[in-house]
Amino acid sequence: MKLYHSPMAPNPDRVVHFLRAKGKLDAVEIVEVSIMQQEHKTDQYREVSPFAQVPALVLDDGTKLTESRAICTYFEGIFPEPNLMGADPKEKALIEMWDRRVELMFFIQFAGWFRNAHPMMAPLEVPQSPEAAAKSEKAARRMAERFNEHLATHEFVAADRFSIADITLYISCGFCRVMQWAPHRELPHLGRWYGAMKERGFAG
Ligand SMILES: N[C@@H](CCC(=O)N[C@@H](CS)C(=O)NCC(=O)O)C(=O)O
Known part of the structure; x- marks a missing residue:
């Protein structure tokens, strides 16, 4: 492959x-x-x-x-082990639900901000739009706060265990550096979770 x-x-x-x-x-x-x-x-x-x-x-x-x-x-x-997308219908649905929230409501919003605001993206996003950037930034920041609230009472993003939803959020938070933003440094519960993910090294 x-x-x-x-x-x-x-x-x-x-x-x-x-x-x-x-x-x-x-x-x-x-x-x-x-x-x-x-x-x-x-x-x-x-x-x-x-x-x-x-x-x-x-x-x-x-x-x-x-x-x-x-x-x-x-x-x-x-490669079924370790399972990262849910072992039964309920887990599969919960993990997919959170993974889609991370991807669609946080990562895609952040990407809209980055693509419309960062000079490096000008050749790929034609034309860039400051209005679209501002709207997407607001949505991404709001969603980071919602994840922070969720992680105040949950160890992991979905189904009380490590899953693809943690991977998607971890990658997304790390990528925010391109706009000099680190949501996991601003928001305490997101920060606790991010530190735990980093320490884990995604070893499964
Ligand atoms: N929905 C696609 C999105 C893939 C995507 O947008 N990849 C970016 C890199 S992170 C890309 O190829 N960008 C090139 C471009 O925008 O021209 C997926 O999840 O794989």
């Missing part, structure tokens, strides 16, 4: 952390794609990922998977 990866980019990092938590990082051949050098926009890479996005996983039979969560679902299926 080939995993197309861009180090420091959050969606590919999510997949790599997930695989590391499974102890299976050596199961894939990693192919690096530089987003800043726009290698993901070449015709050659578009054959792998028609939407020109990273990560992408190409299976040995040629099947192409190009959504980070779908790639994680595939790894969960072929």
Whole structure:
């Protein structure tokens, strides 16, 4: 299997952390794609990922998977231990619910802020919009507060145990550095949880 990866980019990092938590990082051949050098926009890479996005996983039979969560679902299926996406219907639903909240209500909002405000993103986000950046920043900050409130009474993001939802939030909080923001340094319960995740090293 080939995993197309861009180090420091959050969606590919999510997949790599997930695989590391499974102890299976050596199961894939990693192919690096530089987003800043726009290698993901070449015709050659578009054959792998028609939407020109990273990560992408190409299976040995040629099947192409190009959504980070779908790639994680595939790894969960072929490497079932440790379970990271739920062991029974209730856990699966709770973990998916929180993981989607992190991705859609926090990470995507943060990405909207970053893409519309950061000079580095100007070639990729045309045109950048200060209004969109301000709206997304507000939504991301509000959601970080909600996670902080949740983590005041929960050790983990979902289902009282380590899961993909922790990985998605950990990657998202770390990525906030690109806007000189560290929500886990501002918000105490998020900070406690972030420290525990860091210490854990995602060993499963
Ligand atoms: N929904 C996709 C999003 C992938 C995505 O947006 N990846 C970013 C890197 S984190 C990318 O390829 N950006 C390139 C661009 O915007 O041109 C997933 O979860 O894999």
